[in-house]
Amino acid sequence: MTATTRILVSSETDDLIGRELFSQLDSVEVIPYDPTTTSLDERQRQAEIFVPPYRGTNRPMALMAQMPNLRMVQITAAGTDEWVNEVPDGVVLAGARGAHAGPVSEWVLSAALTQYRQWPALVRFQDEHVWAHRKFAADTLRGKRALIVGAGSIGLAVARLFAVFGTESTLVASTRRDGVHAAGEIPELIQGHEIVVITAPLNDQTRNLVDKHFLASMDDGSLLINAGRGKIVDTNALVTELQSGRLRAALDVTEPEPLLEDHPLWACPGAIISPHSARTVPGTNELCYGVAVEQVKTFMIGKIPANAARAR
Known part of the structure; x- marks a missing residue:
């Protein structure tokens, strides 16, 4: 029996396409969460893959500490510099390089x-x-x-x-x-x-x-x-x-x-x-999540994603 991988994906409107795309993967449970919350429920805490929101990516960074099974963080931004020193040891961090x-x-x-x-x-x-x-x-x-x-x-x-x-x-x-x-x-x-x-x-x-x-x-x-x-x-x-x-x-x-x-x-x-808005046009979120899904698919078969920043 294939184990189910739990993926925590933002419940915000811009991230709806992400939830749809991740739900199409085999052996995956997509769990929505509110990026403005400070506390996860028991089901959310069991997530192994954490996807920060498309807008205001850094807002839920502190939630990683509440996920004991976390194995991967997949962000929708191209650059991972703001996350690279925050992701726990042993957790793979990947960006959406190429989508922007x-x-x-x-x-x-x-x-x-x-x-x-x-x-x-x-x-x-x-x-x-x-x-x-x-x-x-x-x-x-x-x-x-x-x-x-x-x-x-x-x-x-x-x-x-x-x-x-x-x-x-x-x-x-x-x-x-x-x-x-x-x-x-x-x-x-x-x-x-x-x-x-x-x-x-x-x-x-x-x-x-x-x-x-x-x-x-x-x-x-x-x-x-x-x-x-x-x-x-x-x-x-x-x-x-x-x-x-x-x-x-x-x-x-x-x-x-x-x-x-x-x-x-x-x-x-x-x-x-301009206010850090170069990527902010209709459809960019879909491009970002398209790359994110491919990175996660690679991770789920035991390989290091091409956009991985590092696996500490």
Whole structure:
């Protein structure tokens, strides 16, 4: 007789598709839970696989301590950095890497176009009822060069979209491979790129990677786009560069996050900020749960999932 694997899945609306997809697996019992609760009932405590919610993933993190049989945590975010030191020893942690490539790469492209075609200025002219013909200088992506730091599924998708608009991409990852430079080469690569895109995960090697020296090496007038993690960029150093008018930025993530109401980054010239929403479009939750289910299926047959961060 095959043992049943109990999977704890959020009861929120965005996670309905997850409950449906997990329930289609053989020998599985899907147990709903409220991510806002502080206490699990006896049936929920017996779960062996824990799936945090699609929105506000970290909210139920403390519930892991109430699950004595926990063997795997499967999150729907691409990055696992906020969980990696919280998951108990012996428990496999896996993310949804690959699910976000489409929505996030689309955000990167839209951010670049927004800056180059001067949409913030256009909207402000519109607010003032000003017909701003020839009152500003727009630019084009064609002929530009982009340095993409992070050559995973998102970074590769960004490069494909840029290519359609005539932008040449240079890809960087932690280690060198065909068509991809190693992170150690970044200091020699920065100059000559009008756009720098951050899609790397947060780890000890990327924390504060974009510091004052990195920013100082960027060409005058170039654009920094951060779709990775806020802590990859030194916020104070970026504020200094933006206030000088030398650089521009498009940020979906910041440090701190959420950005405090009185933070100087809000008022920096040449900056546009979105509230960590690059992936937040209809259907992304289904993409995330599609990847999550495949990771869990792999785990259930005794193999380590491809997106496993580590098994402590």
